[in-house]
Amino acid sequence: MRFEKAFNPSKARIRVRRLVGADTEYEISFTGECDNCGICARYCPYGALVQESRGDA
Amino acid sequence: MPSMDLPGYAGQVLYVDLTKRHIATETLDEGLVRQYIGGWGITNRLAYDLIPPHVDPLSPENCIIIGTGPFTGTIVPGSAELLVTSRFPLNGAYCTACGGGHFALMLKLSGYDFVVITGRSSRPVYLKVADDDVQLCDAEDLWGRDSFETVDELRERHEPCSVIPIGPAGENLVSISVTSIDKGGTLGSGGLPAVMGSKNLKAIVAVQGTKGIRVADRVKLQRLVDGMLKRIMSYRLRGTLLEGGFFGMTSAWTALSARISDNWSRIAFTAAPDVKDIHYRSRKPLACPSCPCADKERNRLAEGPEADMVTYMTHYAAMGSLGGEDAVDEYRRSVMFLDAANRYGVCLFSFGIVRELMAFLYQNGTIGPEDTGGIELSESFETTMELMRMTAYREGFGGVLADGLLAAARRVGRGAERLPVHIKGYNVFGDARLTGMGTQTVSQMVNPARCGGCAGIAGSMGSASYNLGRPVEQWRREAEAIAVPRDAIERVFSPTSFSAGRLTRYAEDWYSLSNCLGRCHRLYINRFFDAETQAGLYSAVTGVEATPAELYEAAERAWNLFKLLNVRVGFHRGDDEPPEAWFSPLKGDDVEFPLMDYYKTRVLSQRDVEGILDDYYDERGWDRKTGAPTAQRLAQLGLPTG
Numbered sequence: 001m002r003f004e005k006a007f008n009p010s011k012a013r014i015r016v017r018r019l020v021g022a023d024t025e026y027e028i029s030f031t032g033e034c035d036n037c038g039i040c041a042r043y044c045p046y047g048a049l050v051q052e053s054r055g056d057a
Numbered sequence: 058m059p060s061m062d063l064p065g066y067a068g069q070v071l072y073v074d075l076t077k078r079h080i081a082t083e084t085l086d087e088g089l090v091r092q093y094i095g096g097w098g099i100t101n102r103l104a105y106d107l108i109p110p111h112v113d114p115l116s117p118e119n120c121i122i123i124g125t126g127p128f129t130g131t132i133v134p135g136s137a138e139l140l141v142t143s144r145f146p147l148n149g150a151y152c153t154a155c156g157g158g159h160f161a162l163m164l165k166l167s168g169y170d171f172v173v174i175t176g177r178s179s180r181p182v183y184l185k186v187a188d189d190d191v192q193l194c195d196a197e198d199l200w201g202r203d204s205f206e207t208v209d210e211l212r213e214r215h216e217p218c219s220v221i222p223i224g225p226a227g228e229n230l231v232s233i234s235v236t237s238i239d240k241g242g243t244l245g246s247g248g249l250p251a252v253m254g255s256k257n258l259k260a261i262v263a264v265q266g267t268k269g270i271r272v273a274d275r276v277k278l279q280r281l282v283d284g285m286l287k288r289i290m291s292y293r294l295r296g297t298l299l300e301g302g303f304f305g306m307t308s309a310w311t312a313l314s315a316r317i318s319d320n321w322s323r324i325a326f327t328a329a330p331d332v333k334d335i336h337y338r339s340r341k342p343l344a345c346p347s348c349p350c351a352d353k354e355r356n357r358l359a360e361g362p363e364a365d366m367v368t369y370m371t372h373y374a375a376m377g378s379l380g381g382e383d384a385v386d387e388y389r390r391s392v393m394f395l396d397a398a399n400r401y402g403v404c405l406f407s408f409g410i411v412r413e414l415m416a417f418l419y420q421n422g423t424i425g426p427e428d429t430g431g432i433e434l435s436e437s438f439e440t441t442m443e444l445m446r447m448t449a450y451r452e453g454f455g456g457v458l459a460d461g462l463l464a465a466a467r468r469v470g471r472g473a474e475r476l477p478v479h480i481k482g483y484n485v486f487g488d489a490r491l492t493g494m495g496t497q498t499v500s501q502m503v504n505p506a507r508c509g510g511c512a513g514i515a516g517s518m519g520s521a522s523y524n525l526g527r528p529v530e531q532w533r534r535e536a537e538a539i540a541v542p543r544d545a546i547e548r549v550f551s552p553t554s555f556s557a558g559r560l561t562r563y564a565e566d567w568y569s570l571s572n573c574l575g576r577c578h579r580l581y582i583n584r585f586f587d588a589e590t591q592a593g594l595y596s597a598v599t600g601v602e603a604t605p606a607e608l609y610e611a612a613e614r615a616w617n618l619f620k621l622l623n624v625r626v627g628f629h630r631g632d633d634e635p636p637e638a639w640f641s642p643l644k645g646d647d648v649e650f651p652l653m654d655y656y657k658t659r660v661l662s663q664r665d666v667e668g669i670l671d672d673y674y675d676e677r678g679w680d681r682k683t684g685a686p687t688a689q690r691l692a693q694l695g696l697p698t699g
Contacts (some may be wrong), residue, residue, distance in 0.1 A: 006269030007130050008166070009217075018216060023240070024341055024355045025211070043132055043282075045290065045349035 001041060014040045064273040065094065065127035065598040070103075071169045073184060075256050076117055076176030080191050085170055092695065094573035094595075094608070095170065096126035097153045098615035100142035103173060104151055105618060105697070110625045112246070114146040115230060115255035117177035123261070124171045125161040126575020127598050130270040130346070132282050134289060134585065135577035137161055137345035139238065144626075146248035147232040147407070147461050148482035150506035151622035153572065154245035157217035157345035157353070158238030160263050161575060180255040182652060184213065189262035196259035200228060201435045202290060203400035205369070206259055208240050217265040224402030226449040227254040231459040233407035233448070237399060240369040241343055241353045246404040247483060247508025252680070254422055273600030281593050285585050289349050298581060299342055301333070302354045306581065317488060320417045321478045321638045324491075324645045326495030330384035330390075339392075343369075350581050361389040368396035379438050392437050397442060403448035410484040411462045412444055414477060415469075423471050427455045478636040481628070483507035485636065488650075490524060490643045494669065495655040499561040503633045503684075505623040526656060529555055536560070539567045540588030540605040557655055558672030569619075570612035614694045617686050620679075621696065630684030633670055 004011050013034040019025045028048070038051040061068035061084050071374050072081045093099045100122045105141055112118045121143050128136035139161040142153040164172065167188045174184065181196040199207050207222035219239050226234035227250025234250040235243050253259075272278050279298070289295065292417040297305045316325050338359040344351035379394060381387025388462040412434075418424045419434035426433065432440065447455025451611040457465050463482045466473040467571040478485060480501055488651045489498040533550050541549070541563045549559045574595065578585070587604035635652075642649040651660045674681045688698045 001275060004269055005275070006271045007132070008267070008269030009265060010166070010267040011269065018212075020213070023212065023236070023342060043286075045286065046344070046351070 002037060003033070061087050061090070063087060063090060064271045064600050065131070066090065067125075067165045067168045067170045067268065067270070069169050070171040070173065073172065073174045073191070073193075074176045075174065075178040075182070075258065077680065078178075078193055078442055080193075082169075085585040089257035091601075092611065093129065093615055093618075094570075094611045096124050096138070096575045097140040097142065097155070097569070097572040097619070098141050098611060099171060100124040100153060101151075101615055101618045101622060103171065103647070104142045104144075106153075107175075108144060111143055112143040114149065114252055117175065117256065119144050119175075120172065121174040121249075121252060121253075121256075121258075123164070123174070123664065124575075125165050126573060127595065129161045129575040130165045131272055131598055132278065132347055133576060133577070133594055133598070134282065134347055134349055135345070135582035136347045136575055138572065138575045138577050139164075139244070140248060140572055140575070141245060143249060143252050145245075145506070145508040146230070146251050147508055148463075148506075149626060150247075150481065150508055150628065151619070151626070152247060152506035152508040153508040153619070154247075154249050155572060155578075156238045156242045157348070157577060158241045159260075159346055160221060160225060162346045163217075163219040163263035163265050165266075165270055166268055167263065168268040172261075172397075174256070174261075177255065180583055181259050183211070183258045183262060184258065185262045185264065185393055186217070186266075188266045188268065191621060196257075196258075199259045201225070204237055204402050205240055205400050211260060211262050215262050219263045220260055222260040223250040223253045223258075224400055224449065226402040226459075227251055229449065229451045229459070230254050231403065231449060231451065232464070233404050233411065233459065233461045234402045235371065235407075236402055240399075241345070243370060243399070243404075245509065246407060247565070250402050251511075271297050271417040272446055272598045274597045278594065278597035281590060281597060285590065286349060289585055292581070292585075294581065294690065295350065298350050298352055300337055300340075302340060302342060302352045304336055306352070310468055315491065317409060317643065318413075318417075319475060320414060320476055321488065321636070321642060322641065324643045324650065326645070330381060330387040332384045332388040335385060335388050339388075345577070348582070350576065350579075352579065352581070357644040358389060361385050363389055363393065363496050366392065366396070368397050368399070370395065379441070380436065394438075394442065394445075397445055403445055403449050406447060406484050407461055408448060408458065410479075411458045411465050412441065412474075414462060414466065414473075415458065417476075418469060418473055423473060424469055428469070478638045480504075480636065481507040481632050488574060488643060489635065489639055490650040490652050493653050493657055493660060494557050494666070495525075496557055496561045496564045497633075499557045499673060503561065503670070505620045505628060529553060532560070534536055536563060538587040539563065540609065542606075545676070554654070554656060554658075556669075556672050556676075558669040559676040561673055562676040565616055566612045569616040573612055573615055604671065609686050610694070614696060617677075617691065617694055617696055620686055621691070624685045630670070630674075633684055635666060 013031045015029045017027045041049040041051040067083050070083045070085055087101050088195050103122050108120050124140040137157045140153050140155050145152045169187050172696035181200040182193040183196045185192045185194050204222045204224035208220045211220045221238055225238055230251045232248045234248050235246040236250040246418050254607055339356050341355045343353040356368050358364050379390040381390050391598045416434045448458045451459050457468050462477045466477050549556050592605045639652045644650040679686050
């Protein structure tokens, strides 16, 4: 949203992919353009994402 | 083709003719958006304009009209609602099914707010929508597979995607069929899968598109959503919801285990097995996009002979009635029953009600083994499972059950046709002799269609509105929160009670608005929306400033159109009457339950119920005699009057 000015998972800096054959298991990754803004963690209501400072990663 | 350029909307309508294998897009008419907002407001309007009124639901001319709303795909909590309008085979009503899952989001990301499917393919196909790549794909190899297998296979081919499949019941044109979205939630009770099956349409797949969803004012939207999420995260029952899902919120109902028998004339109370612990151990929560409440689930049986069996969509309506020896056994049976229903695509409620009537007729000797193909209609679990399989395939006596309660009773004859307890040919949720005559009951009576599952109960207004005996002050506060006009509040409420008929009109309009916007109306999401916040969200998403009253008018327009669709094919005031059985007390061993008002202060006669209906029509500005919108009201709302 912040970069593309639209909700667009295909262009988001966070990628969420369902694992093949495990339809309730997901893999979360980030593209190189992620600038650690923390918006995704802010809107994750399940605690799956937690923002850490770069040094903690 | 250029898209309409209003934020919150993808801007296009996709048209698919299965007969001609023709696919086209049109720009979404901004006039429609201004008049109906989106969602079911527009699917109803498209149905009114495109479907010949008296169309055979299973003919090529019937349409399946899929819709999303302006909230779909945004961060508004619970904004994943998909709306599907068609003429349903169970009772011939025009109805809109609604359900969650990822489909609405995926569709909108491909650039479409609405899809209109018509015609009939000469061979099995599935529709794949992936941005501008829209195809009818061969489905010969999928035909015959159950709903869950179909989703698994199509995910293998098209992930990331969302799938609406049909199972054997849809393929065999079973009227009491239901489908699902992504295995996570049911869609279209009353035969939507049969409509898909009649078109040789095995599934609809929305692949995650690349087009993005714009909003007008991101900062305002985030501020409003932040406020809502703060309240949602501190909701005292959120933990119960995440741990137990829908069952966690309704376990008090199933624990009561009231068994109504003898064709809705007798009641017995038994202690249901306590399955809470095993359920919680078996469950993994699943959420729709943007939903912070995750009431859906994957369920892996933790113990018992079928340990490790995996299924979805378990809400245990049958719990306590499947003859389990203990909690583990009862839970196992319930999971197996629901798994079978969902894989076949048979509506467990509609199946349960017709099976029970047939068992009653069998026990009193009206029908016998010669009618059932030798099957003894007992309540045994094995018989129930076998009957469901036979229903899905229209095999033997299953063919009698497949078209639902009224058709089955008519086929039996011998007086059975006078026995079904129903409203507009659809099953009743909750017996009003137990619940009292609140909005949940009145809304079932006056709902123009009844099919479609939750679309048939619009009585959920604010929080916990299914609960019994809530204080009148609480109802009044909620009516004020959803901006019921002040003069109406004076008509609806007295110091000690409320008019269920009048209040139902506003509960319906609030529900209608959520369907226009594309947001969930389950009570634990709905309770966090109020009229002001919702209007603010609408303007943040679309850039269109609208007052709560203006949004209400659009929602009322959508509801009147929903009514008009059904008046046009012959539904009338007589169809809004409650079942005759409700006017005789429900009898237990040492207690009786007559039909009473919501606060259980007095017994209601048929004349009292007529008065409640009069109040409802009066509050709607409709004709009391016919129960239909007046030409004057339709003209005021800018709806067709001819």
